[in-house]
Amino acid sequence: MPAPSSPLRSLVRPLVRAVTYTRWLHLVIGAIVPLAGGLIHPGLSAPSIGDWLTVAALPVPLVAAVALLPSARRAEGLQARLMLFPGKHARVRAGADGGAAVGAPADTGISTAPSASWTDRGRTALWLVFRMEAGLAAWLLSIWLLQVGLVLSGVSVEEPVVGSLTPHAGPAALAPLPLLALLALVVAGGRLDTRIARRLLGPSVRERMTALEERTERLLERNRIARELHDSLGHALTLAVVQAGAARAAKDPGFTDRALAAIEETGRAALEDLERVLLLLRETGRRPAGASPGLDEAARLLDAARSSGAPVAAEITGPVEDLPGPVSREAYRMLQEALTNALRHAGPVPVDVRVTADRSRLRLLVANPVPGDRPPAVPGSGSGLRGIRERAALLGGEAEAGVRDGEWRVAVVLPLR
Template sequence: MPGLLSPLTRAVTYTRWLHLLASSVVPFVCAAIWPGLNSPSPDDWVIAVVPVPLALLAAMVPVVRRAEGLQARLMLFPGPHARVRSDADQGVSAVPSASLRDRARTAVWLVLRLEAGLIVALVTGQGMAFSLTFTGAALGRADVADPIVRLPGTGWAYGLLVPVIVLLTVAVAVGAGALMAMAARRLLGPSAKERLAELEERTERMLEHNRIARELHDSIGHALTLAVVQAGAARTAADPEFTDRALETVEETGRAALEDLERVLMVLREIPPPLGSRPALGEVDRLLDSARSSGAQVDAEVTGPLEQVAGPVSREGYRILQEALTNVLRHAGPVPVRVRVAVEEARLRLEVRNPLAAAAAATGTGGGSGLRGVRERAALLGGEARAGPEDGQWLLHVDLPLR
């Protein structure tokens, strides 16, 4: 019994009911104009088909589908207004019609909504009329309302039928609301083009989240690695002059990391960052100097016109080189490092070499998040990256197309 009465406690039962009753307004207005609502005969209700041409015409307007979708989302499905929560859209689209097929589906939906709403309104009206009539008959009056069937007499037994009529009326509303919800998913659901657009948008968001994660990993990770290495070296050296240089390096690196963090936060806040705010290969000397200040013996070879490298390639190349040096300092410490940056024909080549023993102990599998991020950056630009032992050294080689 509680299960049968549970629809009475759900707000969505009454929002669906209201949605159906609201759609009956147009047929009733048409019927009021002709033949009139004063004692209409059953044949007069054929006028209910009169709004159909109007519905078909309205469906040709693209924005009508958006309006119907928003109404269906709000009133036909459980949401914040109901005790039972579910997804916000339940597979119902809320965008204007973009094709003839969308308009045809919208037209079918409008006709169905008008006719179903009219039927539910008539059932609701008769349910109210019978409830009042049965109540009046139980009290000795049979002319309280005017239902389609007149009672043969009066008596207290009629009062027992009032709850039955109410429950039947609610049951009709619940069933009609459930059917309309199913129809909304079929007729107002997203088309194949909309699903593809939604998938593309979701993919773009995922790529943007991954890019932000890589940016934070590279910039903040690099800064923290340098700070840890510098602090350890300064504590071991016990030299005031070296300590001053180490603190200066930590300060500069921390300031650069804060700028990167502020830029990423601007992206998260959907504020466009200033043009040229992301570091590029033109600042490779600063990156190499920060690695040298941490005690690494960096032997760098930079050839080719770096200023002619396209912005996206230059910025990603900088981040790749930053991640490579960070991995060396994190896993191998201040060891000799050989860096090669070359712009050759239509390719940008980056190489970072360091002693194999220390690197292999920490990154021998090549499966760390840093190397994975390097491979992802290279793949997004149409290039490739490989890392592994070569000639007794650990080598990271990245090859990127300039266009």
């Protein structure tokens, strides 16, 4: 457990961080606009407090009008990310499509998207006005504190920053106090600037909803890829383990050759599925070499299950080849997982497969007896049945699994419309 820092270290630490001074620079840059306007009117020759109030108020309509430009919010967001936060994200670059900047961590809380609503424009206007007024105040206080320090040190000041607030001489021992106050102002002003920036330049409700939708889509895509890997590789490995065990138990050279051939074929199919999924993960922009298999290729699954020594009786009726693409692909994966589940937990027992398609729905039933003396089960993650239910739910269908009349049954109903 790290030792607590001393109060002195806590006070000194902000003064040795570069971001403290970039924040201060970001704050006082806002004074450029009112100072430039003040040179024109009312002038900055021995200005009074009233003159400074005029200097602060005159540019407000112009600054508010600039905030109406959608790009103003983006420019302020990029500048705030660059100067108010430490780290590598200072190297902000725009996306190729002109969208939000990339390369910055999400915890900055600063949006770089252009204004998309009047609420965004209003928040940008408040931010620009705050930055201008706070920057002018910070600049005036900084100059005044420096002048006070010089006067206390014995240096005369010919033109005070505010005529009615002329620094007066005092004990020289007090000279460091204005400098310490200036350092405290630098730290506090930068922190206030950062906090207000998060409030006024933070993501809008629409941007938060968009980000949430994108994150949800990414999670769903990852979940779908995980199911693809589980179903494809789990099926291949289960068949390989069952076939290898059966070949060793049979001690028949002919059966061993057939088992090895089936393992090779199943492995090749699994490698094709793995390559397709890896292409999606790499996001190379290339299209996969082959499309995901559909239910019209169910014969491959049935033959692979039979080659493991399990008697598989299959009955497929209806226009399976004309099923909608998503239904056909998901049904193939469900059948694959149901067969894998039977082989994994019951061994090479008789399996009954029934696939029925009509104009409105697809029915899938996989049943196998539950032996009293079960063979050793192949270890699995236990997520296969959950994946079947999730696939069915995404297509608006239903899936059930359980023991009925001494059989383990997996029943799926998928609508076709």
